[in-house]
Amino acid sequence: MSVxxxxxxxxxxxxxxxxxxxxxxxxxxxxxxxxxASLREGGNSLEAPLAALGELVGSERVLDLxxxxxxxxxxxxxxxxxxxxxxxxxxxxAYHELMRxxxxxxxHDLPWRAxxxxxxxxxxxxxxxxxxxxxxxxxxxxxxxAVVPALRAGGEVGAPWLAKLVGGRxxxxxxxxxxxxxxxxxxxxxxxxxxxxxxxxxxxAHRLEGSGSHAYRLVGHKWFCSAPMxxxxxxxxxxxxxxxxxxxxxxxPAGERNTIAIMRLKDKLGNKSNASSxxxxxxxxxxxxxxxxxxxxxIIEMVHHTRLGTIAGTIGMMRMALAQAVHHASGRSAFQKKxxxxxxxxxxxxxxxxxxxxxxxxxxxxxxxxxxxDESQRAFARLxxxxxxxxxxxxxxxxxxxxxxxxxxxxxxxxxxxxxxxxESPLNAIWEGSGNVIALxxxxxxxxxxxxxxxxxxxxxxxxxxxxxxxxxxxxxLDELARAPIAEAxxxxxxxxxxxxxxxxxxxxxxxxxxxxAFVATRIAGQGRQTFGTLPRAVDVxxxxxxxxxx
Ligand SMILES: Cc1cc2nc3c(=O)[nH]c(=O)nc-3n(C[C@H](O)[C@H](O)[C@H](O)COP(=O)(O)OP(=O)(O)OC[C@H]3O[C@@H](n4cnc5c(N)ncnc54)[C@H](O)[C@@H]3O)c2cc1C
Numbered sequence: 096m097s098v099x100x101x102x103x104x105x106x107x108x109x110x111x112x113x114x115x116x117x118x119x120x121x122x123x124x125x126x127x128x129x130x131x132a133s134l135r136e137g138g139n140s141l142e143a144p145l146a147a148l149g150e151l152v153g154s155e156r157v158l159d160l161x162x163x164x165x166x167x168x169x170x171x172x173x174x175x176x177x178x179x180x181x182x183x184x185x186x187x188x189a190y191h192e193l194m195r196x197x198x199x200x201x202x203h204d205l206p207w208r209a210x211x212x213x214x215x216x217x218x219x220x221x222x223x224x225x226x227x228x229x230x231x232x233x234x235x236x237x238x239x240x241a242v243v244p245a246l247r248a249g250g251e252v253g254a255p256w257l258a259k260l261v262g263g264r265x266x267x268x269x270x271x272x273x274x275x276x277x278x279x280x281x282x283x284x285x286x287x288x289x290x291x292x293x294x295x296x297x298x299x300a301h302r303l304e305g306s307g308s309h310a311y312r313l314v315g316h317k318w319f320c321s322a323p324m325x326x327x328x329x330x331x332x333x334x335x336x337x338x339x340x341x342x343x344x345x346x347x348p349a350g351e352r353n354t355i356a357i358m359r360l361k362d363k364l365g366n367k368s369n370a371s372s373x374x375x376x377x378x379x380x381x382x383x384x385x386x387x388x389x390x391x392x393x394i395i396e397m398v399h400h401t402r403l404g405t406i407a408g409t410i411g412m413m414r415m416a417l418a419q420a421v422h423h424a425s426g427r428s429a430f431q432k433k434x435x436x437x438x439x440x441x442x443x444x445x446x447x448x449x450x451x452x453x454x455x456x457x458x459x460x461x462x463x464x465x466x467x468x469d470e471s472q473r474a475f476a477r478l479x480x481x482x483x484x485x486x487x488x489x490x491x492x493x494x495x496x497x498x499x500x501x502x503x504x505x506x507x508x509x510x511x512x513x514x515x516x517x518x519e520s521p522l523n524a525i526w527e528g529s530g531n532v533i534a535l536x537x538x539x540x541x542x543x544x545x546x547x548x549x550x551x552x553x554x555x556x557x558x559x560x561x562x563x564x565x566x567x568x569x570x571x572x573l574d575e576l577a578r579a580p581i582a583e584a585x586x587x588x589x590x591x592x593x594x595x596x597x598x599x600x601x602x603x604x605x606x607x608x609x610x611x612x613a614f615v616a617t618r619i620a621g622q623g624r625q626t627f628g629t630l631p632r633a634v635d636v637x638x639x640x641x642x643x644x645x646x
Contacts, residue, residue: 114426117419118158122227123149125645126414128452129220132459135605137216137466145220148200152228157196158512161229163189164368165515171360171372182357183269184324184370193232193368195265197225198277203239207261212466219407219462223455226411227418230519231368235279235322237404242280244396245329245340249384252309252342256280256327271346272326281325282397283317283343283374290318291532293331293338293391298376300332300339300383309383311341313376316358323357323372329384329394332376337388341381354379365518398527402480403465405523406458409487412516413451416498419513420444421643423502434501435640443501443628445636448643449614450494450627452606453598454487460554460601475550478540479597485533485587486594488524495520497627534586537593542580551597558600562611564620565599572596595619609638 103110123130123145133141151157167187175181197203202221206214218240226233239260246253246260255272263277272278289295298315313332320328328343347353354377361371385393421444424434434440461483464476499506499513506513524530540547555569572592575581581589595618602614613634617623622631630636 112428114423116155117422118153118155120153121146121149122153122224122414122418123220125149125153125418127642127645128455129223129410129414129459131605132455133216133220136459136463137213137220140211141213141217141220144200144217145224148221148224151196151200152224157193157228160189160193161368162512162515163187164193164229164231168367169360169370171357171370173357180356181352182323182355184357184360184372186324186368186370190232190368191265191267193229194235194267194279197232197236198263198265200225202233203236203279204243204261204263206240206465207243207257212468213463215403215465216459216462219403219458219465222404222407223411223414223458226408227415229368230408230412230516231366233404233408234366234369235281235325237401237408238282238322238325238397239278239280241397241400241404242282242329244400245384245393246342248393248396249340249342252382252384256342259326267324269324269326269346269352271348271350272344275326278326279322279324281320281322281328282394283320283328283330284394285317285319287316287318291529296331296333296338298330298332300334300341300381302334303380311381311383313341313343313379313381316373316375318373319361319371320374321369321371323355323370323374328355329397330376330381331390331394332381334383334387336386338390339387340384340390340393342384343376343379343381347380364521365515366522367515367518399477399480400465401527402484403462405527406454406461406480406483406487409491409523410451410455410458412491412520413454413487413494415512416495416516417444417447417451417643419506419511420447420498420501421640423505439628440501441636441640442630443497444643445613445634445639446617446623446627446630447494447497448639449610449617450490452610452642453602453614453618454490456601456605457483457487457594457598460597471546471550471553474544474546475554477544478537478547478551478593479554481528481533481537481540482590482593482597484523484528485530485537485590486598488521489530489591491523492517492520494627531586534590535583537590538581538583538586541576541589548576551593555596555600558603561603562599562615562619565596565603565615568619569596569600607638607642609635610642613639 169184169186172183205218246257259278266276300311303310330341330343356375358373461479464472495517552573559566599619603611
């Protein structure tokens with residue numbers, strides 16, 4: 096956007112009753128909810144780095160980079176001009192610049208670098224902020240962050256990769272590991288005949304005799320492999336002793352292009368800036384991470400950590416959609432009133448604000464559990480991140496759609512960020528454990544990890560005494576969990592209640608009574624209806640909306 100104001104006096108009419116520019120704002124300092132939650136869970140030292148990132152990602156320049164990276168899509172170049180295979184994906188410069196900025200701010204490695212107690216909270220808040228400008232780049236950033244526990248479990252195989260990842264900067268061109276200033280990582284688990292059920296994998300791993308005890312060659316395929324220009328990938332394949340986890344470098348230790356054939360790029364609904372590919376392993380060089388037959392145990396740690404990114408990304412999308420809706424409603428009038436002063440619009444926006452606030456509180460609390468050093472917090476994190484992923488990602492598409500409608504026709508037009516957000520909104524529910532799979536995962540944790548249930552119950556109890564309906568619902572639910580294992584068919588209902596009660600306990604403790612009362616009434620006591628904007632009369636809409644005033 097130029098420094099000169101756009102012309103409003105056109106030949107046939109004057110442009111009036113349109114909101115001002117959205118960009119050029121600090122996405123962190125204007126978000127009271129995220130700010131309060133981040134500082135509470137992570138401490139005041141987060142203020143400066145989050146404010147710096149908020150300023151950057153809310154600038155016209157970076158918002159525009161986000162739009163460009165999704166308009167000029169990545170392209171696969173399979174062969175060079177002489178017919179030799181190169182299997183490279185070319186990205187628009189905006190994508191590279193966004194990756195550079197994200198890594199410069201340490202979104203990919205903060206928790207592993209800082210050794211500070213609140214670094215997962217910082218990571219999650221940063222990922223939420225960056226997503227507001229651009230979501231696709233957060234896929235490789237999230238995978239690069241999440242791969243670290245698996246690399247650590249990989250001993251001498253993982254060590255040189257860790258050395259480049261932690262503290263590394265974005266360094267896009269392909270090069271041997273030793274020459275890189277920083278690396279990005281991907282993962283390839285999903286195959287055509289089975290994604291959630293990774294034991295259905297058919298890719299085979301064969302020991303390479305005489306090339307060191309960790310060296311293998313892989314033969315097979317992967318049906319989804321995002322960010323295929325990453326420097327290395329965690330992948331699953333069957334070795335003699337069972338399903339095993341391997342690290343596949345793009346460039347082999349001998350300095351050659353590894354034989355990862357990129358067959359084609361997926362034509363996706365959204366997430367356009369990020370390339371997702373189908374690949375084949377043609378005797379591809381790989382190194383074993385951990386022990387043969389223990390592949391799921393190694394890679395599951397990566398999946399656990401990527402789940403934190405799925406909820407942080409989700410609140411990022413919710414926040415940007417809500418901020419756009421409030422901004423528009425504040426700058427446009429209909430029927431003699433600003434939209435934001437029309438009673439039904441106020442009810443819609445207040446209901447959306449409630450939803451966002453509870454989602455942000457939950458995400459930041461879960462992020463703190465990732466920072467926890469004791470077993471109880473780790474167990475809580477396993478249960479809570481799964482329940483949060485289930486619930487927040489289920490709510491997100493409808494949330495974004497409702498925000499889009501607040502803009503009327505302008506929300507449906509590609510110049511607005513709403514269509515891009517809407518296309519992106521279902522994705523976090525699908526990867527890293529689709530809805531049913533994650534709900535079943537929750538049931539397994541409930542039966543196998545009593546420490547997780549104890550920690551969850553303790554978290555709910557912290558809010559007891561303020562809302563009778565909440566207390567009764569929480570006690571009844573905890574009784575149910577204690578009585579008998581939940582049936583598979585009830586897994587979704589269980590996941591939903593887990594998440595909602597956790598949200599309620601946080602909202603009761605940490606938000607003004609107007610927010611807490613409305614949340615409990617509509618989400619726990621059942622006074623809410625099926626669409627946003629159907630709040631009961633007693634709800635203090637003005638008090639809830641006041642928390643969005645900076646939009
Ligand atoms: C944009 C995008 C990028 C991706 N990038 C990657 C990547 O980089 N690396 C990678 O490995 N994968 C990637 N994936 C794949 C993704 O992780 C899988 O699509 C996902 O895990 C689901 O696997 P699937 O597609 O095989 O579905 P399936 O496993 O066939 O599942 C289909 C449906 O059945 C449900 N289901 C499965 N099991 C059960 C059960 N026991 N009971 C009830 N319901 C069940 C699932 O919840 C789902 O709704 C990507 C996907 C997308 C969309």
